[in-house]
Amino acid sequence: MLNRVVVTGIGAFTPIGHDISTFWRQVVNGQSAVDRITRFDASLFRTQFASEITYFDPATYLTRNDIKRTDRFTQFALIAADQAIQDSGFDLDKMDPFDVGVIWGSGQGGTETLEEQTKEYVLGDGHPRFSPFLVPKVLVNLASGLISIRHGLMGINYTAVSACASSNSALMDAFTYIRLGKAKIIVSGGSDAPITPSSFGGYCAMKAMSTRNADPGTAARPFDVDRDGFVMGEGAGALVLEEYEHAVRRGATIYGELTGAAMTADAYHITATHPDGIGATRAMQLALNEARINIEDLDYLNAHATSTPVGDLSEMHAVAKLTGSKKTSLHISATKSITGHLMGAAGAIEALICLLAMRDNVIPPTINTEVRDPAIPETLTIVLKEARTATVQSAMSNTFGFGGHNGIVVFQKV
Template sequence: MKKRVVITGLGTVNPLGNDVNTYWKNLQLGTNGCGPITKFDPQNFKTQFACEVKNFNPLDYLEKKEIRKMDLFTQYALAATQECMDDARFDDTWGKDRVGVIWATGIGGIQTFEEQVMDFCENGEVPRFSPFFITRMIPNMASGLISIRYGLKGISHATVSACASSNTAISEAFHQISLGNVDAMLVGGSEASVTRAAIGGFNASRALSTQNEACQSASKPFDTTRNGFVMGEGAGAIMLEELDHAMKRGATIYAEIAGVGATSDAYHMTASHPEGRGLRLAMEQAISEARLTPKDVDYINAHATSTPVGDLSEGKAIEHLFGEYLDGLHVSATKSMTGHLLGAAGAIEAIVCILAVRNDIIPPTINLEEVDPQFHPQINFTQKEKVQKPVEVALSNTVGFGGHSVVSLFRKFRE
């Protein structure tokens, strides 16, 4: 029999707060994390705003000599992990040979890559690269440094599946525990993508909103005037633990992860299938693995990035799968507040689902003034204000360039 897997620790650094409690409070309030870009001068860019992490000081988490060896995406990872490990009460009594880490990112150390290459181009032909250039840049370094810092000797690697990356990490860790290979897994994702290269690249692909004159209303999933996503940054960390291991040590259990689904659209390099074929199948897989039916799902945290094609594709997937049960289902898109954290999106949105299940609260979709009439009229997009209602089961949806669709299912823990 597969082993049950529960959530026993959470941590985050993101545009709505540098800890879980602040994040959850601001989600309920409908706080907007968007503002003008401060990390570089954006005046020559089509998009001049983003959802940046605020008041982050790496010295609160790391020694000065460590910081110079790490890209910002790794610093965010270690900061979120520290809160998660403290929350889970991780200590030397854990069998560290049976605890692993899977950490995700979409683009890794892009800030380091950008700085080093530009410095080389500006300073002639002499190759004076930092000795930490490669280790700061490569996507697996966050998982490696987390395992080193805490002595975790179980499986350790990185997952990269674009914007589905950290939900892929959750999926793989869930299977490692449920099959009995490990007792616990630290999982999550981080991204530090408010850089010239990232903003310029996504501008060139016409994926970002360019609504500079009213940037706080730019991230508007499902709205009839949606015109692209808003870049976000940060990290989310989650401790997944085998139930008996958690019970024996008297852990606080937030929720249970009961199923996952992972599929591919097999359709297009960047566009989702118009009918949400891959995402619908991934949701079906997660629900089936949990031995539930669509009727049992109370809440979906939608991937919904505020793009014309992507949001509609997800809406079609939800419509086709849930059909007659749409009336009892709430859907919200918290990217309307956080922006899109790319490879870290799945982690911070899984935290939303976990806390929704624990607290019976569904956070709102802000900036949604007029629902696009192409969506089924019975889909409840939970506009503007939070909803207090029983939440037994929640789905976290993620979709990535390349056609990746990954879904995690969380439910209330019952012994």
């Protein structure tokens, strides 16, 4: 008998809100944080804007020692995980610490630290004065490691890396371990801090990002006929996943049940999704099968839709293969139009949106889309401009990553 897995704690540290309540209010209201970059001079870059976390003083959340030994992506992870653990209210003193683990996700890890340290060496006098914290700050797995150290969580611990599908990979793994009885609680989610000159410049060189420099607030426009690329973001999302009976016994608040998760590979291209969405269709169907529901029973889909010409279209064709030729009650939105694309944290952030949509029975909007691409099947209902009230008993979150990774999770009300 497989265990049931529920979500009992949530946390978010994002460009549109440094806590869950602010974050969710901004999502529902369609308030974006996309603006010109302030973290470095981007005036000569092809793209000059992003979705940044501004007014961030790590000393507000972390000790001096914590700050000294952590990269920005780990700081985001610690803050979001703190929120989720506090929200969950589990008492480690009443548990075996080996029953509580951390499975995190990140696409890039400590890019900022590596960039800064390399620059100091190259532009210095040739002496290798590297920080003793360089390696711990750069390593992708240090986010999960430091969350466990901070809270004394001694169970399974690692970080999943599958580019922009990383945090859905982490959620899927956490789901599996709890179902198999290998853990009672797992803190999961993802974080990334990719807005650095080298990382940002690399995406500019790929021509993957929007170049609407004159009007960055409307640059992220999924499904629009004039979409021209994604908007980079940064931040973290955290979820406490827990075995259902354990959560019930301690009287925990349950946001929803994770009932299905699946991954496939496109095996097609280093960066592009398969134009026919073959891998995405298969992953969605596998996740629905595991959740024991049909696409007709699904109320909300938070699409990966990053506002790229090929990606949005291939995803919608993949969804249409499942829904068929008739209109369904499925509502679709692309909240990256609001948050920006938080890279390895995207799946966690959008999982939170799915859970909050179920809690409040509201479909968040897709903003900035002025003219829907006529190539998108007309049978699909996409929520544009304003949030919509609707009964949400089940929700799916799609994530796709460079390398052809397709990661899908399905949540249902308990």
